[in-house]
Amino acid sequence: MATTESxxxxxxxxxxxxxxxxxxxxxxxxxxxxxxxxxxxEEHLAVRSSVGVFDVSxxxxxxxxxxxxxxxxQHLLSNDLDxxxxxGAQYSVLCREDGGVIDxxxxxxxxxxxxxxxxxxxxxxxxxxWFRRQAESFDCTVVDSAEASAMxxxxxxxxxEVVQALSDQPLPGKFRTGRRRIDGLDMLxxxxxxxxxxxxxxxxYAEHAPVVWEALLRRGAQPIGLAARDTLRLEVCYHLYGxxxxxxxxxxxxGLGWACKEDTGFVGSEAVRxxxxxxxxxxxxxxxxxxxxxxxxxxxxxGGGEVTSGTLSPSLGVGIGMAYVPAAAAEVGTPLQxxxxxxxxxxxxxxxxxxQR
Amino acid sequence: MADASYxxxxxxHPDHDWAAIDGDVATFGxxxxxxxxxxxxxxxxxxxxxxxxxxxxxxxxxxxxxxVSDVIAPLSGEIVEVNEALGEDPEAINNDSYGAGWMVKxxxxxxxxxxxxxxxxTYQGTLS
Numbered sequence: 323m324a325t326t327e328s329x330x331x332x333x334x335x336x337x338x339x340x341x342x343x344x345x346x347x348x349x350x351x352x353x354x355x356x357x358x359x360x361x362x363x364e365e366h367l368a369v370r371s372s373v374g375v376f377d378v379s380x381x382x383x384x385x386x387x388x389x390x391x392x393x394x395x396q397h398l399l400s401n402d403l404d405x406x407x408x409x410g411a412q413y414s415v416l417c418r419e420d421g422g423v424i425d426x427x428x429x430x431x432x433x434x435x436x437x438x439x440x441x442x443x444x445x446x447x448x449x450x451x452w453f454r455r456q457a458e459s460f461d462c463t464v465v466d467s468a469e470a471s472a473m474x475x476x477x478x479x480x481x482x483e484v485v486q487a488l489s490d491q492p493l494p495g496k497f498r499t500g501r502r503r504i505d506g507l508d509m510l511x512x513x514x515x516x517x518x519x520x521x522x523x524x525x526x527y528a529e530h531a532p533v534v535w536e537a538l539l540r541r542g543a544q545p546i547g548l549a550a551r552d553t554l555r556l557e558v559c560y561h562l563y564g565x566x567x568x569x570x571x572x573x574x575x576x577g578l579g580w581a582c583k584e585d586t587g588f589v590g591s592e593a594v595r596x597x598x599x600x601x602x603x604x605x606x607x608x609x610x611x612x613x614x615x616x617x618x619x620x621x622x623x624x625g626g627g628e629v630t631s632g633t634l635s636p637s638l639g640v641g642i643g644m645a646y647v648p649a650a651a652a653e654v655g656t657p658l659q660x661x662x663x664x665x666x667x668x669x670x671x672x673x674x675x676x677x678q679r
Numbered sequence: 680m681a682d683a684s685y686x687x688x689x690x691x692h693p694d695h696d697w698a699a700i701d702g703d704v705a706t707f708g709x710x711x712x713x714x715x716x717x718x719x720x721x722x723x724x725x726x727x728x729x730x731x732x733x734x735x736x737x738x739x740x741x742x743x744x745x746x747v748s749d750v751i752a753p754l755s756g757e758i759v760e761v762n763e764a765l766g767e768d769p770e771a772i773n774n775d776s777y778g779a780g781w782m783v784k785x786x787x788x789x790x791x792x793x794x795x796x797x798x799x800x801t802y803q804g805t806l807s
Contacts, residue, residue: 362744549744614724618747
């Protein structure tokens with residue numbers, strides 16, 4: 323008799339809602355998450371053309387507050403915290419001393435001395451440990467609020483309209499954040515997302531999530547699973563930790579130099595500066611497949627390098643992906659050959675984003 | 680996507696393939712269960728006509744948005760025809776897995792192999 327393996331997996335407050343909506347549940351980073359509902363292509367195109375809602379409650383939240391919070395985050399995160407005003411949002415990476423990427427994160431400044439950082443589900447534990455260890459010499463408090471929080475992403479050209487209709491005040495703009503009452507419930511609303519579409523992300527008390535989810539569905543938002551979340555982000559070349567980012571590679575190689583401000587002296591900044599100055603030996607590039615076939619994570623690139631993300635683009639109808647290639651082969655337009663399970667597929671280095679409305 | 684079905688006139692391989700026998704030629708495809716597990720099929724990479732296929736061994740790849748999967752030959756023989764229409768319309772594998780979603784026709788090298796394939800009821804018994 324098989325043991326109940328699922329008992330060790332975690333569920334978000336919306337698990338029952340996903341099952342009720344016809345979600346196909348899979349194990350993702352230790353969570354039982356919906357991979358798809360109506361179908362990947364349909365869900366993907368719904369976000370591109372109207373509005374979809376994603377349960378991303380598996381993602382973690384770390385709150386940092388106190389007089390030393392800004393100095394602490396400046397020390398830890400790669401971007402320049404001086405540029406993050408109250409009510410703002412900023413993307414950065416968390417580096418090891420040697421520049422390897424521990425995680426990529428959005429940080430929201432929710433008050434003068436108050437910040438909220440969203441972590442990737444698979445990295446939350448290690449990020450939290452890293453935050454706590456580094457925080458010892460700063461006058462700030464680090465709180466793990468992942469368990470108490472749920473997070474929904476509402477994305478698509480109609481996303482703001484749907485959420486606005488439920489909000490007590492105008493919504494924060496792009497890369498802005500603020501507290502709002504949505505369907506009467508207090509939460510943090512941020513003008514961010516992972517799809518390339520306009521939209522907002524809602525971070526709320528876990529117990530409020532089912533009511534908000536229902537309200538969004540009633541207003542016409544379609545539930546979107548993790549599979550379409552992946553195809554949507556890859557079309558616009560957003561990095562996925564564990565695929566395109568890892569501790570064995572740095573942010574410059576990954577094309578995230580724009581989010582690194584070495585002059586702030588963040589942990590890993592010396593290593594990052596050295597790579598930026600010397601030039602990286604390999605670079606992450608987007609590519610499109612020229613003929614039939616779909617490259618996948620782990621497929622080797624002929625002449626060196628490897629695919630880190632690959633799928634069929636539902637919007638474009640061709641195989642797309644991202645790969646680390648030698649710097650000399652990183653120019654847009656460079657032809658690549660990718661070994662897809664023994665068959666060589668022709669590809670070409672493309673411009674970001676791969677999909678543009 | 681059509682509802683679950685497992686037509687009585689077909690023979691089934693436990694790796695979720697079906698075979699329709701017509702004399703010494705069999706048509707192969709994948710079952711409703713297999714296409715449902717795969718999700719939306721976006722690419723079918725057929726073998727060439729003339730290729731020898733071996734029972735229980737992969738003979739083609741079928742790819743969904745999520746992943747790639749091998750398609751297992753339910754019987755041995757030589758491919759005499761491939762469903763070229765799947766190149767343009769791989770979704771037929773989802774929409775009509777026993778009809779327009781057929782994959783290859785094979786001239787059987789050992790028709791006695793059909794004896795170990797499953798009937799519809801027995802195959803469905805393996806799914807629960």
